[in-house]
Structures are given as structure tokens and as C-alpha cells.
Amino acid sequence: MIEGIFVEGLIFSIMVLGILISYRILDFADLTCDGSVATGAAVATMCIVGGLGITAGLVLAFLAGVLCGLVTASIHNKLRIPGLLAGILTMTMLYSVNLRILGNKANVSLVRVDTLYRLFPEAFSFLPQAFASLLGTLIFVLAVKVIMDLFFRTDLGLALGALGGNEQVILSQGMNPATLKLIGVGLSNGLIALSGALLAQYQGFADANLGQGMVVQGLAAIMIGEFLFSSNRISLITLRAILGGIIYKALMFLGRKYGYLIGITPNDFKLLTGILVIISLTVAQTRAMASAKGARKKALERTMGHKEETNA
Amino acid sequence: MLEISHVTKVFFPGTVNEKLALEDINLTVNDGDVICVIGSNGSGKSTLFNMIAGTFPVTSGTIKLKGKDITNAPEYKRAFMIGRIFQDPTKGTSANMSIQDNMNLASSKGMKGLKFSLTKERKAKFRELLKPIGLEDRMEDNVGLLSGGQRQALTLLMTTLSRPSLMLLDEHTAALDPRNAEIVMNLTKEYIERFNLTAMMVTHNMQFAIDYGNRLIMMDEGHIILDVSGEDKKKLTVPALIDEFRKIRRKEFDSDEGLLTT
Numbered sequence: 001m002i003e004g005i006f007v008e009g010l011i012f013s014i015m016v017l018g019i020l021i022s023y024r025i026l027d028f029a030d031l032t033c034d035g036s037v038a039t040g041a042a043v044a045t046m047c048i049v050g051g052l053g054i055t056a057g058l059v060l061a062f063l064a065g066v067l068c069g070l071v072t073a074s075i076h077n078k079l080r081i082p083g084l085l086a087g088i089l090t091m092t093m094l095y096s097v098n099l100r101i102l103g104n105k106a107n108v109s110l111v112r113v114d115t116l117y118r119l120f121p122e123a124f125s126f127l128p129q130a131f132a133s134l135l136g137t138l139i140f141v142l143a144v145k146v147i148m149d150l151f152f153r154t155d156l157g158l159a160l161g162a163l164g165g166n167e168q169v170i171l172s173q174g175m176n177p178a179t180l181k182l183i184g185v186g187l188s189n190g191l192i193a194l195s196g197a198l199l200a201q202y203q204g205f206a207d208a209n210l211g212q213g214m215v216v217q218g219l220a221a222i223m224i225g226e227f228l229f230s231s232n233r234i235s236l237i238t239l240r241a242i243l244g245g246i247i248y249k250a251l252m253f254l255g256r257k258y259g260y261l262i263g264i265t266p267n268d269f270k271l272l273t274g275i276l277v278i279i280s281l282t283v284a285q286t287r288a289m290a291s292a293k294g295a296r297k298k299a300l301e302r303t304m305g306h307k308e309e310t311n312a
Numbered sequence: 313m314l315e316i317s318h319v320t321k322v323f324f325p326g327t328v329n330e331k332l333a334l335e336d337i338n339l340t341v342n343d344g345d346v347i348c349v350i351g352s353n354g355s356g357k358s359t360l361f362n363m364i365a366g367t368f369p370v371t372s373g374t375i376k377l378k379g380k381d382i383t384n385a386p387e388y389k390r391a392f393m394i395g396r397i398f399q400d401p402t403k404g405t406s407a408n409m410s411i412q413d414n415m416n417l418a419s420s421k422g423m424k425g426l427k428f429s430l431t432k433e434r435k436a437k438f439r440e441l442l443k444p445i446g447l448e449d450r451m452e453d454n455v456g457l458l459s460g461g462q463r464q465a466l467t468l469l470m471t472t473l474s475r476p477s478l479m480l481l482d483e484h485t486a487a488l489d490p491r492n493a494e495i496v497m498n499l500t501k502e503y504i505e506r507f508n509l510t511a512m513m514v515t516h517n518m519q520f521a522i523d524y525g526n527r528l529i530m531m532d533e534g535h536i537i538l539d540v541s542g543e544d545k546k547k548l549t550v551p552a553l554i555d556e557f558r559k560i561r562r563k564e565f566d567s568d569e570g571l572l573t574t
Contacts, residue, residue: 151426154424156425158416158417159423166406170388171388172391172395173422174421174422174423175388175424177388
């Protein structure tokens with residue numbers, strides 16, 4: 001059972017990495033996620049069911065996600081509306097698109113076809129099935145993480161980071177922020193869709209409603225991760241996002257398993273996730289205020305001490 | 313080098329808030345000019361800079377830079393030739409990135425590729441460049457940890473890395489304390505001289521505007537009312553400048569800041 005939480009958490013963490021790009025690195029509040037995660041699941045499922053194979057399914061799911069991101073970023077760039085609204089528009093439209101991809105069915109199952117979670121136990125046959133799935137997912141996630149770390153250390157990756165911090169810097173360096181947003185939001189949703197593609201294979205079906213509330217869950221995971229340690233190094237930032245994703249899923253598991261003791265049912269999870277995000281934000285704010293207070297006190301001490309010296 | 317002809321800028325045209333910010337501005341900046349721009353608040357200095365840099369489009373008129381018509385070019389394209397430093401020290405650097413990454417970003421203009429260009433040699437070069445501003449041992453620190461003066465000095469360094477054809481300095485020391493303002497201003501003078509830059513600098517300090525640069529422009533109500541250079545500029549004094557203003561505009565010089573900082 002414990003391996004199941006880790007597999008679920010790892011798959012989820014790819015989506016968290018995607019949300020990390022839009023929310024934290026680009027500072028672009030993107031709600032496309034709720035739609036694109038289901039798009040990824042739907043595309044991968046239809047590819048696998050249709051006999052195109054797992055690799056093609058994953059690649060096409062990623063590309064479909066990139067396309068979703070490009071739509072959101074284009075709406076934002078061309079119509080000059082806030083990213084939030086652009087994301088909601090794309091997300092809403094994607095619901096219909098996802099149903100189309102699934103052949104106008106609400107869900108399509110992946111029974112009697114080869115999926116990653118059938119290949120992993122074969123590839124790692126020296127392990128029990130559950131652990132083989134865990135190892136396979138872990139390798140997959142680590143590969144995604146390493147590629148992402150490398151990408152954000154390239155000149156282009158740095159430029160994306162700078163855009164989130166300060167758009168004027170990008171303009172001053174002769175880069176078009178609109179192009180960078182296309183790249184960033186595209187990649188973000190590519191990862192989110194990839195996460196959906198894995199999830200569909202793990203749970204054995206794709207569902208048009210798969211993405212509901214995913215953004216908030218991803219945000220909760222990012223915030224949990226940020227409590228673990230603070231750093232400005234991309235490798236540690238992605239690591240803590242992954243850890244946050246796993247911890248979030250573990251918390252949800254505990255809620256499912258022991259929640260009944262205090263009368264919590266899975267129906268309450270969305271409410272609890274929202275409250276978790278609010279608590280995280282409150283704690284982060286209190287911390288920031290406390291450190292500002294500390295700095296003020298130190299500065300005061302310094303000037304007071306300075307005065308005493310001059311008096312003496 | 314820079315030719316501004318008949319540039320007019322109207323904000324909120326056709327509304328009750330309609331404001332004529334610049335009216336029929338004509339200005340030619342020659343290679344190597346260092347121009348101090350003075351004028352009271354709302355006289356159009358910043359709007360003029362915004363028009364040159366391309367932050368907002370002009371209402372009418374043309375702007376040419378090095379013979380190329382840039383009137384309709386977007387801001388990011390003009391940035392290849394124009395380096396601009398703002399009053400706000402946070403505008404020129406990215407706070408959540410390290411000093412070396414910021415400098416790396418500024419080393420070349422234009423869209424970036426999938427390269428790792430922060431090499432050892434480049435780091436060594438940055439280290440050397442950072443020595444005069446005392447930041448050579450903090451290259452991996454986030455820029456957000458620096459003081460306003462340090463950030464502005466870094467911005468200056470980053471802007472000169474790409475040797476812009478034209479530097480626009482928009483009261484870039486006004487937000488700093490006197491000591492840091494002096495340090496940044498001295499650096500500015502040093503870089504302008506060393507790299508032989510062409511620069512336009514907005515300042516509220518009339519004495520400074522008289523002492524520094526080869527040309528002085530005074531703006532009022534969207535017009536350039538005075539343009540002095542060479543020997544004439546050397547003879548200027550603050551009272552003479554205020555007198556001149558009275559004569560041209562037939563009104564009192566009303567900038568408190570202008571008077572306070574002389």
C-alpha cells in the first residue's frame with residue numbers, strides 16, 4: 001500500500017513540476033492545468049488503445065499539453081487579458097475537446113492493452129510488482145527532473161526565470177516577453193499532460209473529469225514543499241516540489257484511511273485542500289512578517305548601538 | 313545618431329483626461345553627446361524617454377536611431393541599441409536570480425537559446441567587472457539581497473555590458489541615499505567616458521546638469537524650451553538658468569525640487 005502512495009505521489013509530482021513553472025517561475029497564474037491533465041490522459045489512452053504504442057502515447061500527450069499551454073498564452077498575449085482568465089477559457093474549452101478525444105465518452109478504460117504499469121513489472125522482474133512500478137515511476141520522474149534542472153540552467157531557462165521576477169529586465173535585454181510566455185506556459189502544460197498520461201495508465205482509465213481541482217492540489221503540494229527548505233537553486237526547488245507532491249498524496253491517503261475516525265470522508269478533500277493552501281499562505285506570510293520584524297529590531301539595535309558609541 | 317522629428321504624444325485622447333504630454337518635439341542627438349535633461353515634474357522628460365525607448369507608441373512624428381526608423385518598433389527590439397536605467401533600482405535586475413545569472417542574461421541581447429553560457433572564463437570576467445562595485449564575492453547571492461545602491465550599480469554594469477548606442481538614464485540616482493547616489497553617479501561618469509557612450513540623463517539637480525555633460529536640455533509643458541551646448545553651456549549658472557526659464561516661459565520657475573537641490 002505504501003508503494004502505491006509513492007507511485008501516486010510521484011506521478012502527481014510531474015504535474016506539480018508543471019505548475020511550478022507557471023506559478024512560481026513565470027509568475028503566471030495558469031488554470032489550464034485542470035483541462036490539460038485530462039487532455040494528456042485522454043491522448044495517451046487513445047494512442048495506447050488505438051495501437052500506437054506507449055512511447056507515442058507519452059510523446060503525443062506531452063505535445064497536446066504544450067498545445068493547450070500555447071492556446072492559453074496566445075489568448076493572454078494577443079487579447080491582453082489576464083493569464084487567469086485565459087487559463088479558465090482554455091480549461092473550459094478543453095472539457096469538450098477531451099470528451100471528443102475520448103470518442104464522446106466520459107471515460108475509456110485501458111484493460112487488456114500494454115501500459116507502462118504492465119511493462120515496469122516485466123522490466124524489473126526481480127522486484128515484486130508494486131515495487132517495480134515504484135522504481136519505474138521513480139526513474140521516469142527523476143529523468144523529468146534532471147531535464148528540467150538542465151533546461152532552467154540554460155540561457156533560455158534563465159530568461160524564463162527572469163521574466164517571472166521582472167518583465168522589464170526581459171524587455172531591456174531585447175527579448176519578447178510574449179514569446180517567452182508561449183514557451184514557458186507551453187512546457188508547463190506539457191509536463192502536466194505527461195502527468196495525466198501516466199496517471200491514466202496507472203489507474204487503468206482516462207476520465208474527462210480527471211483534472212477537476214488539480215491546480216489547487218498542485219499549489220498545496222508546492223507550498224508543502226516550500227516548508228521543507230528554502231533555496232534559490234533550481235535542482236533543490238524541483239526536488240522540494242516533488243517531495244511536496246508525495247507528502248500531499250500521503251496526507252490524502254491518511255485522510256482516506258483514518259479520516260473516518262474524526263468524521264472526514266473523501267467528499268471533504270477539496271475543502272481540506274483549499275484550507276491547507278490558505279494555512280500555508282498564512283504561515284508563509286506570518287514568517288515573512290516575523291523576519292521583517294526581526295530585521296527591523298536588528299537595524300534598531302544597530303543604530304542605537306551606533307548612537308551610544310558616538311555619545312561616548 | 314538619434315533623430316526625433318515632430319513627435320507629439322497625447323494621453324487618453326478623446327476623453328476628459330486628455331493630456332498633451334509632448335508637443336512637436338524636434339531633437340537631434342549626436343554621437344558622443346552626453347545630455348542632461350532638466351525640467352519640473354510633468355514637463356515631459358519621462359514621456360520623452362518612454363517615446364525613445366518605445367514603452368508607449370507616439371501619437372505622431374518619427375524617431376530614427378542610427379538612420380533607422382524605429383517609430384513603430386516594439387520596446388524589446390529597440391533595446392538592442394538602447395540601454396535604459398530607471399529611477400526604481402528594482403526594475404533593472406531580476407531579484408530572484410543570482411548576480412552571475414543576471415549578468416549572464418545581460419551579456420548578449422535578444423532571444424536566448426539552449427546553451428550553458430555561464431562558463432568559468434565568463435565567471436572570471438564577471439568577477440573582474442564586479443570588483444569596482446565590491447560585489448565580486450557575492451556572485452551566487454540573489455540580487456534581491458542587495459541594497460538599492462548595489463542593485464543600481466549592478467544595473468549600470470549590466471547595461472554597459474552590451475555597449476548600447478544610446479543610454480537613457482531616468483533619474484537613476486534619485487531613489488538612493490546621498491552616499492550611494494554619489495557612488496553610482498561616479499560609476500556612470502566612468503563608464504560613459506571609458507566606453508565613449510552617448511547618453512541622455514534626466515536629473516533634478518541643476519548645478520549637476522550645468523557641470524556635467526556637453527549639452528543641457530530644459531523641458532516645460534511638453535516642449536524643449538532650452539538646448540545649450542559647448543561653450544554656451546560652460547558659461548551657465550543656476551540663477552542664469554532660472555532667469556532664462558522666466559524669460560522664455562514668462563512665468564516663475566516652480567519646481568521646489570529644482571531649487572532645493574541646486
